[in-house]
Amino acid sequence: MELKLEVIVLPVSDVDIAKEFYVDTLGFRLDADFPIDEGYRIVQATPPGSACSVIFGEGLSALPVGSARGLHLVVTDIERAVKELAGRGVDIDGPFHDETGAFHHADGTHRVPGVAPGRPSYGTFARFADPDGNEWFLQEVTLRAPGR
Incomplete structure (x- = not known):
């Protein structure tokens, strides 16, 4: 059985600031930005050369903002x-x-x-x-x- 890690969800406070940091500053590829409805937005970005992406947005995580570690x-x-x-x-x-x-x-x-x-x-x-x-x-x- 293959198990592939493909997505990590990041808890962020401001989606646009996070998008700017990951895409513009770090150079991650922007895969998707889906503003589904009020309070629910999904942004997916992938580091260059990686098969695993990060997802952040609104309504995606119950974790405290900034709590992802390691x-x-x-x-x-x-x-x-x-x-x-x-x-x-x-x-x-x-x-x-x-x-x-x-x-x-x-x-x-x-x-x-x-x-x-x-x-x-x-x-x-x-x-x-x-x-x-x-x-x-x-x-x-x-x-x-x-x-x-």
Whole structure:
């Protein structure tokens, strides 16, 4: 059985501000913008190269605005990606790695500035948030296990 992650719903306060951030600032592809009726609007956008999209709008989520945490976008060159996003006006923290050499701690502790020693795949991160505080990470992945 195949299971494909295709959509993540983001809780946002202002659909147009979120659309501007994801489409204009981050460069996500705008797939749909359906203003169905008063209080119900669906916007779908997809990161370049991704099969998974984000959906935000009105009447789509019962989660508190800005409560999405730990969303990851994979890049092959984190230094270049950080520079590009910063150049687009994104307030981004990184690159950094965890002092354990593994995944990063959720609370931001144990972070060491700079790329991971030896620059192993999965070891270096950067962090930013959308205008509502939904938290995103970049993760550098250059080599995946066979079959992945």
